[in-house]
Every structure is written in structure tokens, then in C-alpha cells.
Amino acid sequence: MRAVVFTAEGQLSLEERPKPTPGYKEILIETAAVGICGTDTHVFDGEFEGTVFPLVPGHEATGTIVALGDGVNSGVFDFKVGDHVAINPSTTCGECEFCLNGHQNLCRFWNGLGVVASDGASQEYFTAPAGNVYKLKPETDLYQAALIEPLACAIRGWDVLPRRIGDHVLVYGAGTMGLLMAQLATRAGAASVSIVDLNPDRLAVAEECGIELRYTSADDADREKWDVVIDCTGNLRAIEDALTRVKPAGFFQDFGVAPADGTAKFSPFRVYRDEISIVGTMAVLNSFGRAVEMFEAGAINAEAMISHSFILDDYEEALELFRRGSGRKLQIRPNDTESRVLIP
Ligand SMILES: NC(=O)c1ccc[n+]([C@@H]2O[C@H](COP(=O)([O-])OP(=O)(O)OC[C@H]3O[C@@H](n4cnc5c(N)ncnc54)[C@H](O)[C@@H]3O)[C@@H](O)[C@H]2O)c1
Ligand SMILES: [Zn+2]
Ligand SMILES: [Zn+2]
The missing domain is CATH 3.40.50.720 (NAD(P)-binding Rossmann-like Domain)
Structure with a gap:
């Protein structure tokens, strides 16, 4: 499978990699869409605190479950192959002062998929911990649903x-x-x-x-x-x-x-x-589930907000367009066949 890799500060390449296998309580997802935002440019420029290169970028993702790791459905989860999902990219240590006091978004060991030390979704397939995966309704537009992650940040903003x-x-x-x-x-x-x-x-x-x-x-x-x-x-x-x-x-x-x-x-x-x-207000705190519900209830006009989709080959072009402030939300669709202008 193919993956965009930030190999070092300011450098990226399109690489052929083995398809990941999901570990214990992890889920393998075929990527539908992943939004680009300012965080990706900060990560690429080496300005994001703690980023470890090489790293596959992409933290605003949706996709379809293709495999479940051991133990995924042994507790509260009920996932199956074929489910459409959105992914909360934040993982936290659960042990530091801030985690223990309900401020997991300020965790001293905060790790965002595609942002810090775990690969993100700008690849054909990626894995995520089951606790970060949120099931969507089959009829929900999987491309537009990549706005759920930024919506979860906005809901956190309103929480305070x-x-x-x-x-x-x-x-x-x-x-x-x-x-x-x-x-x-x-x-x-x-x-x-x-x-x-x-x-x-x-x-x-x-x-x-x-x-x-x-x-x-x-x-x-x-x-x-x-x-x-x-x-x-x-x-x-x-x-x-x-x-x-x-x-x-x-x-x-x-x-x-x-x-x-x-x-x-x-x-x-x-x-x-x-x-x-x-x-x-910093990122997502207990707001991802509500973002899924609000999105599916039509709280935002998602169709008006996404203007371009890019295949992996055109990742650099997408990053450039974002830096110029052109278009609306730009997305990478790793399994699509061509880049598309959705709203000129
Ligand atoms: N706090 C969080 O959890 C969180 C989460 C996501 C993004 N962000 C941040 O939110 C900000 C916005 O993100 P975005 O994706 O919408 O970025 P964006 O670049 O798409 O939008 C910023 C907008 O601000 C406008 N702008 C710039 N300077 C201005 C000025 N002086 N007066 C009026 N308008 C001006 C630009 O024209 C642009 O439309 C970024 O700084 C991003 O890093 C914060
Ligand atoms: Zn983002
Ligand atoms: Zn912590």
C-alpha cells in the first residue's frame, strides 16, 4: 500500500509500505478521507512540539473497518468489518496529573495520530486504538464526515x-x-x-x-x-x-x-x-462522541465547507494550496483514483 511520509522537517515522500496489521485492541481502517489543516503544516515544518520523524501525517480521518485486532470486542465495543468510522486522533497516558484530573487534552504525554509519534491517515490503510474509533451511520457521507474531528475541537471550544x-x-x-x-x-x-x-x-x-x-x-x-x-x-x-x-x-x-x-x-x-x-481551548476533550451526533444531525453545512480532494500523489500540491489560503477545507482521499475540484 502507499503512504505519504514526512521523512524529516520540510521533507516528504510517497512510499510503498506493507499494509499495517492491527495489534491488541486495535482496528485496521481503509482510509476514506483525511482533512488537511494548519497542524499538518506545523508538523511538516518541524514546529509541532514532540513530532518524531518519519511520520505519516493526517489526523482528521474517516474510513471503513477492514480488520479487528485481538480483544477489540471483548468489552464495551461492538465493531465489525465494513463499519464506517471516524477517528479521534488523540491518545493520552492516563497516568499524569492532567489525565488524572480530567484534562486529558493537556496530557504531558499527549500523542496525536499523524501529529506526534503514531502514524496518521494519509495512507491507504491505518490502525487506531479501538477506543478512538467511532461508528457512523451507513448513510453518513464518509468524505464529509472527516469534518467531525475539527467539529469535536469546536465543541470543546464551546464547552469552556x-x-x-x-x-x-x-x-x-x-x-x-x-x-x-x-x-x-x-x-x-x-x-x-x-x-x-x-x-x-x-x-x-x-x-x-x-x-x-x-x-x-x-x-x-x-x-x-x-x-x-x-x-x-x-x-x-x-x-x-x-x-x-x-x-x-x-x-x-x-x-x-x-x-x-x-x-x-x-x-x-x-x-x-x-x-x-x-x-x-486545546483540541478535543470528551467531545468526539457529541461531534459525531451533531454532525449526523446536520448541525453544520459540510457540503459547503469542502472544496478539493487530492490523491496521495498530489499531497504536496494540497499542502501548497492550503498555505496560500486557497479553497475551503482540503482533503486527501488515499483510495480515490484522481484529485478533484468539488467547489471551484
Ligand atoms: N484550539 C484548537 O483546538 C484548534 C483546533 C484546530 C485549529 N485551531 C487553530 O484555529 C485557527 C483556524 O484554523 P482554520 O483551519 O480555520 O484556518 P484557516 O487558515 O482555514 O482560516 C483562518 C482564517 O482567518 C482569516 N484571517 C487571517 N488573518 C486575519 C485577520 N487579521 N483578520 C481577519 N481574518 C483573518 C483568513 O483569511 C482565514 O480565512 C488556526 O490557527 C488553527 O491552528 C485551533
Ligand atoms: Zn486538524
Ligand atoms: Zn497523561
């Missing part, structure tokens, strides 16, 4: 925000994550959802996803302050601007991943005087 009916919510960035946070805002009871992006093409996608108020600058909005302001850009200037837009008693969420050594200016006086809360 207030969900008060009637709040006004402002999201910076209409990429995959901003669009998911904004679509969930409606579900969380927002009275209005505004979204800001410098790129008008991205705002057009937001419109397709039902986000009513869209701006290239928050200055153009008909309100000055919002109850909840969420940064989904990771851009320091956007974060600085976003912090000034929070209403007294409101929340700012740092969802985007800023450069590790970046610093942003804000007014500590205002944080004190107006009781502003600043909250972070």
Missing part, C-alpha cells in the same frame, strides 16, 4: 464558553474552525452571529453556512461590543482587535493558534474594570 440564550457572538476568521464555531453559536443560543475575515471568498462560504452578519472589519458592524468574541485566525493583530470588542462581563476565546513566541497587546485595566474573561 458560556452558552447564554440571547448573547451576541463575534468570530474572527471564516476558515474551517471559524465557520464551525459560528455555526455552533446558533445552536448555543446566540441572538446574533457575526463573522470577520479579510478574505471575501471566505465570507461567501460563511453566507452559504448561514452566518447572517459578515464583515471584512468589525468596524463595519452595527454594534460595537459583543458578549462572546472568538479568535479563529491565530493572527496577533486580529487577537488584539478582538479583545477590544468584548462587552463588559463578556468572554474572549483564544481558539486560533498564534505563533509560540508571539505576544499581543491588551488593556489589563479593561479586563479588571469590565470583568472580561479570557479563555483558551
Whole structure:
């Protein structure tokens, strides 16, 4: 079988490898789709903490079960060959202070499939621990369902925000994550959802996803302050601007991943005087199962969010397109026969 391998920082190759065999309580999956996101570029560039090369990238995956390792169905699981599944890529040690206190996403030995030290899904077949595998309904679109992993991150984001009916919510960035946070805002009871992006093409996608108020600058909005302001850009200037837009008693969420050594200016006086809360959110915590349910209930417009699919041969092209900010969500489909433009 074929696999994309990040062989070293900034280097990749397409390799022929033996099909993996599932170990104890592991499942072998034929890959349907795997989304590309900023994490993949960080891993490729050697900027992700702890990555061990060589590594097969890809952590936003779905597929079909082709084999079960020993012991998979001896406990709570009920998997069979042919099941359609989505995969939670996070594995944790279960022993450190953070695991033991219910913050497994902050595990000191956190390992993401395709991110740290275990191979991911940019290959024809991959294995995952049974506890990370989530069964999908047979009628669920397996390609679109690769959005379940980012949706699980977005649900975690909302878990640490207030969900008060009637709040006004402002999201910076209409990429995959901003669009998911904004679509969930409606579900969380927002009275209005505004979204800001410098790129008008991205705002057009937001419109397709039902986000009513869209701006290239928050200055153009008909309100000055919002109850909840969420940064989904990771851009320091956007974060600085976003912090000034929070209403007294409101929340700012740092969802985007800023450069590790970046610093942003804000007014500590205002944080004190107006009781502003600043909250972070990191990946998935107890939110993957809910993401499966929300996705299958149609909580997001997945069709509008995925613009391109690539075969393994075109992985590098996909990474380049992502870096240019072109298209919408880009996917790798390792078992497809050709790369496709789904939305021009
Ligand atoms: N916290 C988490 O758990 C988590 C999970 C996944 C992704 N992320 C992070 O979320 C961020 C967004 O991810 P994505 O996949 O949507 O990325 P993306 O690149 O697709 O989208 C970012 C959007 O922000 C816009 N943008 C950039 N600078 C801006 C500015 N100054 N003002 C307004 N808009 C601006 C871009 O035009 C783009 O549309 C990234 O930083 C990513 O690393 C965080
Ligand atoms: Zn991702
Ligand atoms: Zn741990």
C-alpha cells in the first residue's frame, strides 16, 4: 500500500509500505478521507512540539473497518468489518496529573495520530486504538464526515464558553474552525452571529453556512461590543482587535493558534474594570462522541465547507494550496483514483 511520509522537517515522500496489521485492541481502517489543516503544516515544518520523524501525517480521518485486532470486542465495543468510522486522533497516558484530573487534552504525554509519534491517515490503510474509533451511520457521507474531528475541537471550544440564550457572538476568521464555531453559536443560543475575515471568498462560504452578519472589519458592524468574541485566525493583530470588542462581563476565546513566541497587546485595566474573561481551548476533550451526533444531525453545512480532494500523489500540491489560503477545507482521499475540484 502507499503512504505519504514526512521523512524529516520540510521533507516528504510517497512510499510503498506493507499494509499495517492491527495489534491488541486495535482496528485496521481503509482510509476514506483525511482533512488537511494548519497542524499538518506545523508538523511538516518541524514546529509541532514532540513530532518524531518519519511520520505519516493526517489526523482528521474517516474510513471503513477492514480488520479487528485481538480483544477489540471483548468489552464495551461492538465493531465489525465494513463499519464506517471516524477517528479521534488523540491518545493520552492516563497516568499524569492532567489525565488524572480530567484534562486529558493537556496530557504531558499527549500523542496525536499523524501529529506526534503514531502514524496518521494519509495512507491507504491505518490502525487506531479501538477506543478512538467511532461508528457512523451507513448513510453518513464518509468524505464529509472527516469534518467531525475539527467539529469535536469546536465543541470543546464551546464547552469552556458560556452558552447564554440571547448573547451576541463575534468570530474572527471564516476558515474551517471559524465557520464551525459560528455555526455552533446558533445552536448555543446566540441572538446574533457575526463573522470577520479579510478574505471575501471566505465570507461567501460563511453566507452559504448561514452566518447572517459578515464583515471584512468589525468596524463595519452595527454594534460595537459583543458578549462572546472568538479568535479563529491565530493572527496577533486580529487577537488584539478582538479583545477590544468584548462587552463588559463578556468572554474572549483564544481558539486560533498564534505563533509560540508571539505576544499581543491588551488593556489589563479593561479586563479588571469590565470583568472580561479570557479563555483558551486545546483540541478535543470528551467531545468526539457529541461531534459525531451533531454532525449526523446536520448541525453544520459540510457540503459547503469542502472544496478539493487530492490523491496521495498530489499531497504536496494540497499542502501548497492550503498555505496560500486557497479553497475551503482540503482533503486527501488515499483510495480515490484522481484529485478533484468539488467547489471551484
Ligand atoms: N484550539 C484548537 O483546538 C484548534 C483546533 C484546530 C485549529 N485551531 C487553530 O484555529 C485557527 C483556524 O484554523 P482554520 O483551519 O480555520 O484556518 P484557516 O487558515 O482555514 O482560516 C483562518 C482564517 O482567518 C482569516 N484571517 C487571517 N488573518 C486575519 C485577520 N487579521 N483578520 C481577519 N481574518 C483573518 C483568513 O483569511 C482565514 O480565512 C488556526 O490557527 C488553527 O491552528 C485551533
Ligand atoms: Zn486538524
Ligand atoms: Zn497523561
